[in-house]
Amino acid sequence: MSTTIEPTVRVETRRTPMPPRERLESIFEVEGLDAIYGAKPAVKGVDMKVYKNLVTAIIGPSGCGKSTYIRCFNRMNDLIPGFRQEGTIRYHGQDICGANVDPVAVRRMIGMVFQRPNPFPKSIHDNVSWGMKVLGIKDDVNERVERALTQAALWDEVKDRLKASALSLSGGQQQRLCIARAIAVEPDVVLMDEPASALDPIATKAIEELMHNLKSEYTFVIVTHNMQQAARVADMTAFFSISQGGEGQRFGELVEYDATEKIFTAPSDSRTEDYVTGRFG
Amino acid sequence: MSAHGMGASPLQIKNLGRRKAVNRVMELLAWLAAAIAVAILGVVIWSVAKRGASELNLNLLTKPPIPFSLTNAPQGLANAFVGTLVVVGLATLMALPVGILVAIYLNEFAPASIRNGITMVLDVLNGVPAIVIGIFVYGLLVVGHGQSGWAGAFALACLMLPLVSRSTMEILALVPNSLREASLGLGVPQWRTTLSIILPQTIGGILTGTVLAVARVAGETAPLLLVCSLVGPQINWNPQHALQTIPVAIFELSESPDPADHARAWAAALVLLLFILFTSLGARWLANRSRRKIAAR
Numbered sequence: 001m002s003t004t005i006e007p008t009v010r011v012e013t014r015r016t017p018m019p020p021r022e023r024l025e026s027i028f029e030v031e032g033l034d035a036i037y038g039a040k041p042a043v044k045g046v047d048m049k050v051y052k053n054l055v056t057a058i059i060g061p062s063g064c065g066k067s068t069y070i071r072c073f074n075r076m077n078d079l080i081p082g083f084r085q086e087g088t089i090r091y092h093g094q095d096i097c098g099a100n101v102d103p104v105a106v107r108r109m110i111g112m113v114f115q116r117p118n119p120f121p122k123s124i125h126d127n128v129s130w131g132m133k134v135l136g137i138k139d140d141v142n143e144r145v146e147r148a149l150t151q152a153a154l155w156d157e158v159k160d161r162l163k164a165s166a167l168s169l170s171g172g173q174q175q176r177l178c179i180a181r182a183i184a185v186e187p188d189v190v191l192m193d194e195p196a197s198a199l200d201p202i203a204t205k206a207i208e209e210l211m212h213n214l215k216s217e218y219t220f221v222i223v224t225h226n227m228q229q230a231a232r233v234a235d236m237t238a239f240f241s242i243s244q245g246g247e248g249q250r251f252g253e254l255v256e257y258d259a260t261e262k263i264f265t266a267p268s269d270s271r272t273e274d275y276v277t278g279r280f281g
Numbered sequence: 282m283s284a285h286g287m288g289a290s291p292l293q294i295k296n297l298g299r300r301k302a303v304n305r306v307m308e309l310l311a312w313l314a315a316a317i318a319v320a321i322l323g324v325v326i327w328s329v330a331k332r333g334a335s336e337l338n339l340n341l342l343t344k345p346p347i348p349f350s351l352t353n354a355p356q357g358l359a360n361a362f363v364g365t366l367v368v369v370g371l372a373t374l375m376a377l378p379v380g381i382l383v384a385i386y387l388n389e390f391a392p393a394s395i396r397n398g399i400t401m402v403l404d405v406l407n408g409v410p411a412i413v414i415g416i417f418v419y420g421l422l423v424v425g426h427g428q429s430g431w432a433g434a435f436a437l438a439c440l441m442l443p444l445v446s447r448s449t450m451e452i453l454a455l456v457p458n459s460l461r462e463a464s465l466g467l468g469v470p471q472w473r474t475t476l477s478i479i480l481p482q483t484i485g486g487i488l489t490g491t492v493l494a495v496a497r498v499a500g501e502t503a504p505l506l507l508v509c510s511l512v513g514p515q516i517n518w519n520p521q522h523a524l525q526t527i528p529v530a531i532f533e534l535s536e537s538p539d540p541a542d543h544a545r546a547w548a549a550a551l552v553l554l555l556f557i558l559f560t561s562l563g564a565r566w567l568a569n570r571s572r573r574k575i576a577a578r
Contacts (some may be wrong), residue, residue, distance in 0.1 A: 120463060
């Protein structure tokens, strides 16, 4: 995407008007979340609710902990040695870090698409079908593969070469394949960590459209450093910024979380305004 | 040095001539050192080939030895080749699964502190002299039971284990984390991720490490002298008995008074050398191939 920053980001009206917030069903409730690497906090004191069947964008400057934060939602940070998390994230009311919660089960419901496309070194078809088979979806595999690839706006490009290696696809196609793979196992939430950062504008547009088309079935949380993208796809937007703590520590914190329209046109925090108008970041 | 009179230009360096001379001398020394390394291998191969070529024939591989033979009946070292095949084969069957499991545990599951500790243990085990392993296996399996192919295989397996697991760890570390995340992010359990996504990527590398370990222990003599060396001349495939092996045969023939035995020892050494040479080349080829495959991602 172009990186020119307009004085005020124009908000396109692709989004359907949002119902009032008290009528929305929350899917995640984050309370007092600290994410810490060793002794170094990456994100501190986050409170926010993520609503069902909306696209929620997380924006902010580099190093504000956006990626760390989104990886808390499906416990991907468990894989990082020295990572620690305080506070709670409740998914449909249940603490996802609870003692009797299996991270595998969490990730089963809360899928993820990563910053760089990471298809398996298998065929296009098997990339989508492998997860389903392993996770016990054994009926109508071919139909489901077609459906997932269609939803990810990739079917027409690959339908004649499903047996070809996924690594032969272009970067944008690989990323859409990763999205198809993620939605094929029918998760409840799809987390996207800067899914378009390595893609050209056309592939980016395809991914934004598929989020728009699929949000009636899924809940999307997307990290992006591209404000226009947040403005285009997100219903709700959370702005993170870097704060200075004692002893020169820098950590990310949630500055403002509101309807995307409000964040981009009438933010209540001056830091948000500075960021979205391009004065900072 | 013609610019001397023009004052201190930043491109002018004092003593440029001397520096260049020192550079040339050092480069030459380094080149000589490399040449010596190559020359040693060359001399070894050449002298082994020269002395062993006369006895390098099919009989060497197919006929058993005839001790104190007074005739010219064809004889060879078939018993040693069979024994090495059986002992090294069994050693590989023992070391391979354990070595791979150790590597998978350390690289995919173990916390960093345990990983570092066990990696160090493996490195120490790798450095234990083969004769010490031989004494250990002698005390463990041979005392009271007698020598056997099993004891020899177990001793060689002890030597192979750190080689296999360290090389498997190295290749596992090359598999990008994004691939693990891709699978775990779908909600696939870690054991399934390791088995179906990570391991298939590393088969080539594991094979390479195994081939190198086989080449290394095929020439091991010291432990076999202790635990698997009291043998007759007959061909024997049964690891319940002590089996003749190539390195032990070379050692024994070298003490024989008969010059024909010496020639056979040289020929066996040549076969061993060629085996190690070709397996190492094959291993390199495999390693490059699997590195390229992983890097192609």
